[in-house]
Amino acid sequence: MSNEKYLDILRAPLVTEKTAQAGEYNQYAFKVAKSASKPEIKSAVEEIFEVRVTNIQTVNAKGKSRGFRGVRGRRSDWKKAYVTLAEGQTIDFGLNG
Secondary structure (H helix, E strand, O other): OOHHHHHHHEEEEOOOHHHHHHHHHOEEEEEEOOOOOHHHHHHHHHHHHOOOEEEEEEEEEOOOEEEEOOEEEEOOOEEEEEEEEOOOOOOOOOOOO
8 A cells, every 4th residue: 555545544643642541551543544444554553663563443433413503514424543563662743842
């Protein structure tokens, strides 16, 4: 698979308080394409970050209903993946200054 296809599968890292705590267990969270399967996510993470993935858990997040100036709308549904890495491996997103 090409590098562009991998970047299309992995949309963005999710950096929140909850995912920061998951880092203690060698887990990282990513926003992924809704159509991405677990084997596709695994190969994308392994190729882009050059790490070994041991487990993947996916969650389909439902979009929220929102209103703006009397007009009701809905945000899009999206998918996130919690990726567990092999012992001793890490991913550095370069967020610390």
